[in-house]
Amino acid sequence: MLAGMFFRDKSMGRRAIALSVAVFVLLLLEIGAVLYYSSVQKNYMTALQEKNIDAFYHGLWMVGAVIVFISPIIALHEYTSGMLKMTWRASLTRRFAGLYLAAPGYCEGNPFYRLTLTGEIDNPDQRICQDVQEFVGIAVHLAQDIVRTDCSCVSLAKGCETTAVSYYSVLDLFVESRTVLNIVSFAAILYSISPAACYGVLVYSISGTVIATKGFGPWLGFYQLARVKQEAGLRRGLRYDLIRVRENAESVAFFEGGEAEWSKFNTLFSSLLQTVYKSVLVTSGFGMFNRSFHWATFAVAPLLVGPAYLRGEVQFGVISQASMAFNIILGAMTLIMDKLESMTDVAVRVRRLEDLELSLRKCQNETQMSRKAGLAGVECIASSEPSSTDPAMLRFCELTLRTPPRAGILQQTLCHNLSFELVRDQSLLIVGESGIGKSSLLRAAAGLWTDGRGTLQLCERRKVFFMPQKPYMFLGSLRDQLLYPHVDESFVKDSDLEKALKQVNLGHLLEQHNLSESKEWASLLSLGQQQRINFARVLLRSDARMALIDEGTSACDPANEALLYELLGQRLCSYVSIGSLPSNASSPERTASEAGHLSPSSAGSPAHASVARNGGGTSAQAFSAAAADTLLVQSIPKGGRFWAFMVCNDPSVQYVSGKITSTLRAPWAAAQLVTELSD
Ligand SMILES: Nc1ncnc2c1ncn2[C@@H]1O[C@H](COP(=O)(O)OP(=O)(O)OP(=O)(O)O)[C@@H](O)[C@H]1O
Structure with missing residues (x-):
């Protein structure tokens, strides 16, 4: 799949094919040159042995000539191979990062947020940067190793005739012979020598591969995956833990939390070391099996043909011929076994990248579903833009909002069938108890949380400015x-x-x-x-018409807060602001003193506006009652209509001021108040 992505890449596909072909051709040239060099070396040494001066100097020239020829080929092969890795990595990294960051042309929505929210994928950043790099590096090497050994096999067969084989140890012979062709041809040779030896090698190599892949493969994969997760994984990852300390360095320092962090680090590190230890045990076990398996082949071939020789049925040379055929077949049959560790590593990276791809695609589908919700009967919040003639800036229609799904955590319903609208020149304050769902309403408005039902309309997205609770630099x-x-x-x-x-x-x-x-x-x-x-930032956005602000002035002094809201009121048509319930909202003295007035300064601040309006008699009680719940107040700063939404857990709470237009029950009760301002 990952190779397919590379070759199908619109911008890099052709380059990918050209580079792969170049690497392959250069690899063949390099192998050919190396083999030729070995025969030149042989002649050179033979000339020396035979004291043939002409042949000796000719051999010397040949050595020099081959070096001059071979060096640029090796360099070019290294270069194209490096370029192939770089291009492949660039293609995959751009693709995953594009999907993750929702780059234009790759994906829509906010997958990076959704993945963080659901927690279904650990460390996407590590997968995009490190796993891609390691996967590409190992995969390119592995592919070249296989080609290299395939070609060496052909040359070895030839080498048997040209005696170049004398430069290879018998051990190299079986390690370097792989093709299907070889399996068939050498199996035929071996069968003609000894059918028992032919069956023997097949049984021996298949059983070795099965034991390696079934016995060691899963464990190698398991510990490799566990290691990768523990090194950088979410929540229990070593690197994740240190990154959190770096990101929250000041808070940790205030708490003098270094020791607590060290103790947590130590626990995680010990757990990682245990995994590494188990992984070392499995790797050593596999290494021991692999080595013994291959060394044992020296005895197995003569064992299978030896009795025939001892009985005088075959000549001694047949034993070495059978051994060679045996080793070549064995080498071809045990390719998986020899490369098991590299293959396991690639498999782990591929799995992590495929999981990431699937999750990113899921996020993409969810975004598309949210657009089609209602139409396709999909159970999620449908979002749309009001028509150009519609004065609504923000409209919630029978909105039921749930917290996002997360494994092992029960989804909460934060509001049920909530309806309200905010039109041009109206602003809204949302105040209420911590954790009741104020920010979540903004998350829904921004399309970040889509779990639930109902419809949400927000004026053109690019004209809306969102200010999250935590400023982002x-x-x-x-x-x-x-x-x-x-x-x-x-x-x-x-x-x-x-x-x-x-x-x-x-x-x-x-x-x-x-x-x-x-x-x-x-x-x-x-x-x-x-x-x-x-x-x-809002002031500089010439196209902004509305702002959705989550406790946007929580760290500002009152003078700055009033100034900021005044600037905002001058600049935008509407804004929604979340603030904590003003401490004086339930104080009759304070609210009474401001009854019925919206002073210019308080008009700029929705917090002040809400206090002022609700000082006017009975709605002050509503504010008091709302202290435990959530209150949404919508007002025009300079007077006029005043809207209030009370969303609370207690349906018995009564609001006497204004006209109640809707009442909602489970799990929340919501009352919508409409009242006229009397300046
Ligand atoms: N990522 C999340 N996944 C699941 N539940 C969440 C998530 N974030 C918040 N919640 C839950 O949703 C509920 C509403 O959270 P929200 O942030 O909207 O509250 P709030 O009223 O804005 O609180 P505060 O005033 O303290 O900021 C809380 O009970 C919280 O536990």
Whole structure:
């Protein structure tokens, strides 16, 4: 499958075929040249032995000439072989990375997220980088080894006549003879000498191969796979563990958690060592079997023909002839056995890469299914865009949302038949108890979570800006940070970037850093500064009309928070923001003092807006009641209609202010309130 992918690759397929042919031809040339060199060597040494001066100097010239001829062939063969490996690796790596990162033309959706979410594939990064490289390296060597031994076999047969064979030990003979043709022809020769020897070699080699593949193969594969997993695997992997420490270095340092991490590392490492130890035992056992098997052949052939010789039925030379035929057949029949370790290694890599391919394809299918959901009766959330005349920016229609499937973990239903819509110039605040499912609503809106039912409409995806709970700093320059994810937009002027930075109170960064300097921003900027970079990104997006923000100002001070939302309100038509329930929401004094007013500053911040609106009498109770649940508030900053969605576990909670348009029960009860603002 992996070779097929390479040769079918649109951009590299032809190159792949040309390189493979070149490697094959050069390999044949190299083998031919090496064999010719051996006969030149033989003549040279014979001339010396015979004290033939002319032949000696002629031999010397020939040695020099062959070296001059052979060296560039070897170099060219090495070069094309290296290029073949590089091209194959490039093709496979690009393909897997393209599928994983959802590059244009490869895949849609967010497979990298989906794989992380479901946890069904450990370390896709290791598979894409390391497994591909090792698979290609071993596979190319293995293929060349097989060709090399095939060709050596032909030459050996010839060598028997030309005495070049004298340069090979008998051991080399059977190791270097493989073709089907040889099996048949030498089996015929052996059969004519001794049918018993012919059957003997077949039984001997087949039983050896079966014992090796069935007895040792599975164990070699098992421990190889276990080793790869334990070295870098998810959760229990050694490298994964160290990467987590690096990524969370500050937190670990605050906790002085080095010792705890060391102890965990040590446990994982000891477990890895145990696997390595068992693997060494299996490899040694296999090595012992393999060696004894091959060494024993020296005795087996004479054993099968010897009695006939002792009875005087055949001449002594027949024993060596039979031995040679025996060894050649045996060499051909035990190819799998000789290459078992390399083959096991390739098989492990192939399996890991095939699993990755299957999972990536599954992610791709899920994305496509989500588009077709409803139409094809597929049980997942259907996503679409509202029509151009539809004023809706975001619409949930009878949405039932479940947590993603994960082996061994029960799926939770986070909301049931939830319906609401957000139209142009409306914004929404979502507040509520931690863990109740606020962020999950945004994940559904972004199409990241699709498990459930119902329909979700979001205005044109490229016009929506998502701000996740954890700010993400791209590896690149300050300019890249500000333009992320559109880092290639070189037409954006530096002055605009500087203006955006100044707007979010990050102008001072320009004094310390150049816009085009690449730095490790995630560790250079505070969390609040990173959140402000997020807002600067929105300000720079001329096409953005809506933002979905998950606790986007949680690390900012109140002044900056108010400023950021004010900027956002000026820049966008709508936004949805998730925030923790304001601590003062349930405080009657505080809410009462702000009753019925949306001051300009509070209008900019949905948190403030919600407090202000719900200070107006009975809806304050709703906020208080919602402290344990989730409340979704939708409001127009400068007054007008006010929408509130209460989603809670207690269906008995009553909301008296506004018109209740829908009530949902299990597993949540949801009440949708509509009220008029009275400025
Ligand atoms: N990747 C996941 N796989 C399965 N369940 C998850 C996953 N992420 C979150 N959950 C579960 O989904 C539920 C809702 O999580 P969510 O992050 O939406 O909560 P939240 O209300 O935003 O919480 P917080 O305010 O603490 O951020 C939680 O019970 C959580 O355990």
